[in-house]
Amino acid sequence: xxxxxxxxxxxxxxxxxxxxxxxxxxxxxxxxxxxxxxxxxxxxxxxxxxxxxxxxxxxxxxxxxxxxxxxxxxxxxxxxxxxxxxxxxxxxxxxxxxxxxxxxxxxxxxxxxxxxxxxxxxxxxxxxxxxxxxxxxxxxxxxxxxxxxxxxxxxxxxxxxxxxxxxxxxxxxxxxxxxxxxxxxxxxxxxxxxxxxxxxxxxxxxxxxxxxxxxxxxxxxxxxxxxxxxxxxxxxxxxxxxxxxxxxxxxxxxxxxxxxxxxxxxxxxxxxxxxxxxxxxxxxxxxxxxxxxxxxxxxxxxxxxxxxxxxxxxxxxxxxxxxxxxxxxxxxxxxxxxxxxxxxxxxxxxxxxxxxxxxxxxxxx
Amino acid sequence: xxxxxxxxxxxxxxxxxxxxxxxxxxxxxxxxxxxxxxxxxxxxxxxxxxxxxxxxxxxxxxxxxxxxxxxxxxxxxxxxxxxxxxxxxxxxxxxxxxxxxxxxxxxxxxxxxxxxxxxxxxxxxxxxxxxxxxxxxxxxxxxxxxxxxxxxxxxxxxxxxxxxxxxxxxxxxxxxxxxxxxxxxxxxxxxxxxxxxxxxxxxxxxxxxxxxxxxxxxxxxxxxxxxxxxxxxxxxxxxxxxxxxxxxxxxxxxxxxxxxxxxxxxxxxxxxxxxxxxxxxxxxxxxxxxxxxxxxxxxxxxxxxxxxxxxxxxxxxxxxxxxxxxxxxxxxxxxxxxxxxxxxxxxxxxxxxxxxxxxxxxxxx
Numbered sequence: 128x129x130x131x132x133x134x135x136x137x138x139x140x141x142x143x144x145x146x147x148x149x150x151x152x153x154x155x156x157x158x159x160x161x162x163x164x165x166x167x168x169x170x171x172x173x174x175x176x177x178x179x180x181x182x183x184x185x186x187x188x189x190x191x192x193x194x195x196x197x198x199x200x201x202x203x204x205x206x207x208x209x210x211x212x213x214x215x216x217x218x219x220x221x222x223x224x225x226x227x228x229x230x231x232x233x234x235x236x237x238x239x240x241x242x243x244x245x246x247x248x249x250x251x252x253x254x255x256x257x258x259x260x261x262x263x264x265x266x267x268x269x270x271x272x273x274x275x276x277x278x279x280x281x282x283x284x285x286x287x288x289x290x291x292x293x294x295x296x297x298x299x300x301x302x303x304x305x306x307x308x309x310x311x312x313x314x315x316x317x318x319x320x321x322x323x324x325x326x327x328x329x330x331x332x333x334x335x336x337x338x339x340x341x342x343x344x345x346x347x348x349x350x351x352x353x354x355x356x357x358x359x360x361x362x363x364x365x366x367x368x369x370x371x372x373x374x375x376x377x378x379x380x381x382x383x384x385x386x387x388x389x390x391x392x393x394x395x396x397x398x399x400x401x402x403x404x405x406x407x408x409x410x411x412x413x414x415x416x417x418x419x420x421x422x423x424x425x426x427x428x429x430x431x432x433x434x435x436x437x438x439x440x441x442x443x444x445x446x447x448x449x450x451x452x453x454x455x456x457x458x459x460x461x462x463x464x465x466x467x468x469x470x471x472x473x474x475x476x477x478x479x480x481x482x483x484x485x486x487x488x489x490x491x492x
Numbered sequence: 493x494x495x496x497x498x499x500x501x502x503x504x505x506x507x508x509x510x511x512x513x514x515x516x517x518x519x520x521x522x523x524x525x526x527x528x529x530x531x532x533x534x535x536x537x538x539x540x541x542x543x544x545x546x547x548x549x550x551x552x553x554x555x556x557x558x559x560x561x562x563x564x565x566x567x568x569x570x571x572x573x574x575x576x577x578x579x580x581x582x583x584x585x586x587x588x589x590x591x592x593x594x595x596x597x598x599x600x601x602x603x604x605x606x607x608x609x610x611x612x613x614x615x616x617x618x619x620x621x622x623x624x625x626x627x628x629x630x631x632x633x634x635x636x637x638x639x640x641x642x643x644x645x646x647x648x649x650x651x652x653x654x655x656x657x658x659x660x661x662x663x664x665x666x667x668x669x670x671x672x673x674x675x676x677x678x679x680x681x682x683x684x685x686x687x688x689x690x691x692x693x694x695x696x697x698x699x700x701x702x703x704x705x706x707x708x709x710x711x712x713x714x715x716x717x718x719x720x721x722x723x724x725x726x727x728x729x730x731x732x733x734x735x736x737x738x739x740x741x742x743x744x745x746x747x748x749x750x751x752x753x754x755x756x757x758x759x760x761x762x763x764x765x766x767x768x769x770x771x772x773x774x775x776x777x778x779x780x781x782x783x784x785x786x787x788x789x790x791x792x793x794x795x796x797x798x799x800x801x802x803x804x805x806x807x808x809x810x811x812x813x814x815x816x817x818x819x820x821x822x823x824x825x826x827x828x829x830x831x832x833x834x835x836x837x838x839x840x841x842x843x844x845x846x847x848x849x850x851x852x853x854x855x856x857x
Contacts, residue, residue: 201783205570206600208784235571238601240784263750276801278810283800293745301745303738309731328731335807353805359732360724366674366693366731367724373668373816376801380658380666384793385628387785391797392804418566419573419605420752428749432756435648436641436741439757440718442700445643451738 130468132491139164141488148484150193159217162248170458173313174249177473190396197222207239213404216247224253227413235418241409242388250290251304257413264292265412267378274356277372280335282355283392287378296426298433302452307374308356315341328361383408466491495833497856504529506853513849515558524582527613535823538678539614542838555761562587572604578769581612589618592778600783606774607753615655616669622778629657630777632743639721642737645700647720648757652743661791663798667817672739673721680706693726748773831856
């Protein structure tokens with residue numbers, strides 16, 4: 128079956144209107160909608176509008192507060208800690224990244240943490256904002272406990288992504304953005320739908336042994352029976368699984384221990400049958416190369432480095448070396464022109480929202 | 493054969509005296525010696541006194557300048573870029589980390605980059621310095637090109653380590669410190685000595701295919717024939733090799749593109765037969781949790797998180813979940829008491845230096 132196509136502006140508008148019906152202010156609704164649609168445009172469909180229904184549910188069940196506003200609780204010329212008031216993660220994230228950028232405009236540097244927040248979309252969205260000013264950008268967030276520590280049985284740490292950007296002159300900017308587990312949960316769902324076995328090193332079963340059965344791992348995760356995603360580097364220490372485990376905890380330290388938010392096993396929206404705020408934590412940083420080597424030299428060197436990576440000899444059977452962000456910029460160009468493809472499940476979920484809130488949604492086919 | 497044992501203070505004193513004979517000032521010589529011996533104490537023997545001979549050679553051949561002094565070329569209240577003058581990496585690193593700590597004492601934050609430097613020992617040494625002030629610490633460095641980018645054939649990126657520390661109250665501090673490749677070169681050397689085959693995902697041969705032959709990979713690396721270490725996550729993208737490749741480049745961006753130092757393929761000490769300065773770059777950061785959640789709460793939460801990780805249920809067949817730094821603190825306690833074990837090759841290299849510079853070295857057995 129052909130996927131349903133939608134123009135990104137129509138999807139942005141629909142998502143915004145739906146959120147406004149939930150009591151979200153227009154500007155805030157735009158921030159969430161822009162983050163979701165930007166994720167789809169870049170090919171990161173796992174963090175696109177397929178998530179809108181979850182935010183709607185979060186507001187309806189009460190763990191996301193639709194009209195919460197960010198509040199600075201501690202601040203210096205370069206640092207700040209922000210209370211997210213258990214509002215929408217994208218609203219808190221966009222505000223905090225803007226604050227880090229403002230500080231960087233004045234001082235060359237800004238670092239802002241957020242506590243009491245919710246899912247903030249894809250991590251790369253925020254450091255991309257820094258590129259408009261020719262700044263470097265960094266963002267990290269912790270997330271629901273889906274991963275196991277090295278030698279552990281239970282999923283008590285998140286897939287905690289790290290995103291870093293660096294400006295360029297000729298080439299597309301360098302944009303690194305990934306979960307610190309080998310793969311995210313969405314990848315297991317894809318394998319499950321296709322009835323494919325998982326490669327070793329992706330996930331463990333309820334005993335803590337490596338599992339090749341996506342259905343089993345997903346069922347265990349949903350029912351908290353043990354097992355889960357493996358950190359980048361896989362099981363044990365032979366392939367560096369302890370390094371991925373370290374990165375995951377590092378993200379938690381910067382996002383939650385430092386800001387005073389929930390960490391690791393505590394990032395849940397339901398506890399003993401009751402709805403609770405997950406209290407997710409985020410971290411944002413911007414940095415002006417002018418305070419170091421200088422903006423011009425920084426951008427020229429990034430271009431030279433990217434060229435050298437791309438032009439380097441390829442391994443047998445390979446015809447291209449990618450630099451980070453390249454695939455996503457190409458996808459964005461294509462999807463802006465051709466429309467965003469949405470799978471049947473996402474279309475169904477959007478149609479449900481359209482009906483419930485009496486907001487029309489307009490597809491291209 | 494039993495390893496030779498030496499008391500760490502004797503080894504520190506010997507290393508310091510040897511460096512002073514090369515024209516290194518006493519305080520600078522102590523910095524290098526302390527870094528090397530501290531690495532041995534913590535069990536990171538690959539970065540311990542076995543490296544002393546390389547520094548001696550570096551000074552003798554001219555790519556390390558024994559009496560170079562760090563010089564700040566750009567500075568703000570929280571940021572600085574330091575010219576390392578092609579001196580000893582530990583001297584530049586210790587100075588730069590101290591500068592970041594001084595800034596943090598005044599402003600809650602400090603970030604210092606260094607260009608024109610040399611090998612700075614083990615990355616964890618510097619953020620450990622921040623712990624004495626109950627600050628978080630970060631350090632990264634780029635390094636000689638021994639690793640291949642995802643889908644690439646040639647070793648044009650480094651093993652570029654990342655080290656991050658977080659203070660605690662009851663537990664040992666959290667100390668993460670690792671190379672961004674699956675394994676460092678030293679691990680291949682160990683496998684080669686033991687005639688063991690390499691696991692898939694550690695290294696590639698001269699065609700860019702995964703290799704299980706450590707001798708072949710090491711020979712290729714020494715002769716620049718292609719192939720090398722694989723980034724964390726291994727070959728291709730199936731196990732997240734592109735994530736490790738991203739981390740390696742990220743370290744290069746912070747350490748070298750930002751500071752104005754050499755990056756990736758250019759970090760060599762010999763070019764067309766001539767000795768050249770490798771111009772290594774480093775990155776240092778310190779951060780006072782008092783400016784965020786507060787020092788006391790930060791340390792208490794770190795303790796609680798560490799306890800939860802350690803007390804979590806173990807995978808089948810495992811009886812312990814480690815937290816980062818724990819193994820090294822235990823090793824340090826043991827080695828401070830029992831002495832440092834040195835392998836035959838390291839003893840021989842130290843004896844050579846002892847003879848050449850007429851500096852006695854005193855072993856325990």
